[in-house]
Amino acid sequence: MSTDESINLKQDRRQWLKTSATVLGASLLPLPAAAQTGTAPAAPQAKPGETKSTARFFTPAQHTLVEELSETIIPADSHSGGAKAAKVADYIEQVLRETTDDNQKTLWREGLRLIDLMSQHYNGKSFVDSSSEERIAVLTVLSDNDHMTDLPEVRFFRDLKGLTVRGYYTSRIGIHDELEYKGNRMLTEFVGCDDPTPKSR
Amino acid sequence: MADQEINLTKTYDAVVIGSGAAGGMAAHVLTSRGLKVLMLEAGKKLPIEKELRSMQWPYDNPTRGALPPDRHSLTFNEYTIRRPPYGPGFEKSKHLHSYVGSTDYVKNIVVDERENPFTGTNYAWVRARCLGGKTNIWGRLALRLSDYDFKAKSRDGYGEDWPISYSDLAPYYDKVDLYLGITGVKENLPYLPDSIFQRPTKLNCAEVTLKQGVQKMGRVLTQYRAGVTTDGLKHNQYRSRCFGRGACERKGGCDIHAAFDSPTGLIYPAADTGNLTLRTNAVVREVTVDPQTGKASGVHFIDSETMKDYTVRAKVVIVAASTLESARLLLLSKSRQHPNGLANSSGHVGHNFCEHIMGPGVTGQAKDLVGKPSTLDDGRPGGFYLTRFHNLTEKHPKFIRGYGFEGGSGARMFPEGADRHGFGASFKEEVRKNQGSYVSMGAFGEVLARYENYVDLDPVVKDKWGIPALRFHYKFGDNEHRMAEDMKETAQEMFEAAGFNIVHVNSRILTEGWSIHELGTARMGSDPKTSVLNQFQQSHDVKNLFVVDGSAFVNASCQNPTWTIMALCWRSCDYLADELGKGNL
Numbered sequence: 020m021s022t023d024e025s026i027n028l029k030q031d032r033r034q035w036l037k038t039s040a041t042v043l044g045a046s047l048l049p050l051p052a053a054a055q056t057g058t059a060p061a062a063p064q065a066k067p068g069e070t071k072s073t074a075r076f077f078t079p080a081q082h083t084l085v086e087e088l089s090e091t092i093i094p095a096d097s098h099s100g101g102a103k104a105a106k107v108a109d110y111i112e113q114v115l116r117e118t119t120d121d122n123q124k125t126l127w128r129e130g131l132r133l134i135d136l137m138s139q140h141y142n143g144k145s146f147v148d149s150s151s152e153e154r155i156a157v158l159t160v161l162s163d164n165d166h167m168t169d170l171p172e173v174r175f176f177r178d179l180k181g182l183t184v185r186g187y188y189t190s191r192i193g194i195h196d197e198l199e200y201k202g203n204r205m206l207t208e209f210v211g212c213d214d215p216t217p218k219s220r
Numbered sequence: 221m222a223d224q225e226i227n228l229t230k231t232y233d234a235v236v237i238g239s240g241a242a243g244g245m246a247a248h249v250l251t252s253r254g255l256k257v258l259m260l261e262a263g264k265k266l267p268i269e270k271e272l273r274s275m276q277w278p279y280d281n282p283t284r285g286a287l288p289p290d291r292h293s294l295t296f297n298e299y300t301i302r303r304p305p306y307g308p309g310f311e312k313s314k315h316l317h318s319y320v321g322s323t324d325y326v327k328n329i330v331v332d333e334r335e336n337p338f339t340g341t342n343y344a345w346v347r348a349r350c351l352g353g354k355t356n357i358w359g360r361l362a363l364r365l366s367d368y369d370f371k372a373k374s375r376d377g378y379g380e381d382w383p384i385s386y387s388d389l390a391p392y393y394d395k396v397d398l399y400l401g402i403t404g405v406k407e408n409l410p411y412l413p414d415s416i417f418q419r420p421t422k423l424n425c426a427e428v429t430l431k432q433g434v435q436k437m438g439r440v441l442t443q444y445r446a447g448v449t450t451d452g453l454k455h456n457q458y459r460s461r462c463f464g465r466g467a468c469e470r471k472g473g474c475d476i477h478a479a480f481d482s483p484t485g486l487i488y489p490a491a492d493t494g495n496l497t498l499r500t501n502a503v504v505r506e507v508t509v510d511p512q513t514g515k516a517s518g519v520h521f522i523d524s525e526t527m528k529d530y531t532v533r534a535k536v537v538i539v540a541a542s543t544l545e546s547a548r549l550l551l552l553s554k555s556r557q558h559p560n561g562l563a564n565s566s567g568h569v570g571h572n573f574c575e576h577i578m579g580p581g582v583t584g585q586a587k588d589l590v591g592k593p594s595t596l597d598d599g600r601p602g603g604f605y606l607t608r609f610h611n612l613t614e615k616h617p618k619f620i621r622g623y624g625f626e627g628g629s630g631a632r633m634f635p636e637g638a639d640r641h642g643f644g645a646s647f648k649e650e651v652r653k654n655q656g657s658y659v660s661m662g663a664f665g666e667v668l669a670r671y672e673n674y675v676d677l678d679p680v681v682k683d684k685w686g687i688p689a690l691r692f693h694y695k696f697g698d699n700e701h702r703m704a705e706d707m708k709e710t711a712q713e714m715f716e717a718a719g720f721n722i723v724h725v726n727s728r729i730l731t732e733g734w735s736i737h738e739l740g741t742a743r744m745g746s747d748p749k750t751s752v753l754n755q756f757q758q759s760h761d762v763k764n765l766f767v768v769d770g771s772a773f774v775n776a777s778c779q780n781p782t783w784t785i786m787a788l789c790w791r792s793c794d795y796l797a798d799e800l801g802k803g804n805l
Binding site for chain 1 (some may be wrong): 284343422425427463464596598631643644645648664
């Protein structure tokens, strides 16, 4: 899709939300509407206080989806490995498993489902089954509209991107292969730049 | 160095409350003069190298360096919206920290806000309760003040002059330089005197470009003057010289102690004299007073873990608990002779509270560095300091006093620019290509000392140990707001002069307190009616009481306070030892 004719997310989402009767809930409404209902949907897999930090947050299918999402955000290229090689999905799994923020957990469970709904709408298949161009198309809709923070899928995308970036650039691959970071070692002398300016004194 | 058991039957020559820059310096000077000193620290002695882990790679840390999930550190918005910031809504995090406590490396150094509440106006109050206090994590910028600061009233008519001149303090700045080590470059500036510098580190290329750009405007950019020993200190076995490992970038301290911290720089050497007794976990709740003479007789403290109450006696009491905690302690120490709190016949304790305003600044890019191979830019104690330029030779029409900028440039472990829009192959490539090209700087400006800006005791709220909490009545004023406007304009104009692409101009003023440079709550002066301390930080009211931390400052200057705190303290403790020897205390 071209940037000069970017998708109207708020109009489109009515269409793709219709495609699934099973996922309708307050959480899918824009934020002010959700606030009016006064009820946050219960997390499907765990209730607050029952979550053991050792229990996996993602199902195997969700884990695969997160791997592909993070790889779409930071892909492997000729220079270095991408988010998948850097095991960013494992990092995100850990963050979500350990967080005390139930809203974040809920956002991720819903976000992963909304991504597949969007993928069905735009590509006619799940995100994981889509080609890399098709995956990029879905995330472009969210990235182009990333100011619409009242929409849960947008908030999900922002959190997904933030955690992917953090997970990737704090990994071995991110620091050493990708950025070729030179510091964090003993130096005899900082090289710096020679200053051609005459002394001011 | 292990804690020693206190001898409760003994009268120490001096009890020092606090173990940060001021308390450490008091212990160093007084023990070297042969005095028997008891140091009380409210927090623990931490296994500091295990906390700091300066060279740990993020991927070797269980949370990649972030706070563990049961902890939360306050954000700008939370400080701004919530009052108090540690109020309802944070039940889920077991521990709540100030904004500084946002990494795994400082979580045990900064206090838990809930155990240490405060009330009143918004304030980002950063407290470190552990041996060494905030010196374990300070920014290390070590600047001298000048007569532009000490005699500021004589220059522009505002506030009060200090009861000392630069010439009184210069020999003590020299002593601090030589004893602790400082790196930098001589500039011969009248408003920012040079120190006795050890080996400097070079600027990197974008910083040299900026230096040349601002030089055309008559402004000065110099290497970050860091309280870091780059040549080593032969007299100190606890500190290594700097090896440019680059962890200085991370919020946290230096685990080889090339950067000054009070324990290795001052307290351990003081203990080696055999004259120092250290008691940690000692929360002082009151300075006691002899009912006959009205003089200080010692302190009451509570063991922070057992909650047991102790009383110790000393010939001299030295308060060095940090600007705000010292004011709190004086206000808590009410007695028949001192009904408004100790040393407070003037009513000025807690008042004239001042600091540095920060937030405005700029981020830019050096175009010629985009796409260049990765460089090593952070292997040094700091980037640059761009010195004050306003109200030196001419008078600014909109505000008095001045501000300087701290900044730096180049590649970092976590890439600047990773917050850019977009995703995918182009995002990744742009982050890589641009990572070494960013330059940024932020201003620190003088907040005027005003009587109306003050702290007092909250009548209701108490801390974990049952001690009344501090209540803030503190706001930036018009002069600060006008100065902040100017900061963002000059920041931008200087980056333009250097030929940088402007990426972002920050005009947002950060919450009061953000600079962690709080000062002035027990100011010095020659008039006991309008000041708390004399020029030797000795109480006008109570001859054997000294307050040797930042609370003694008469104004904030715009230059960072730690080196001045230590020089003043050294001078005062020399005087104290002389006077005690003469029987005058």
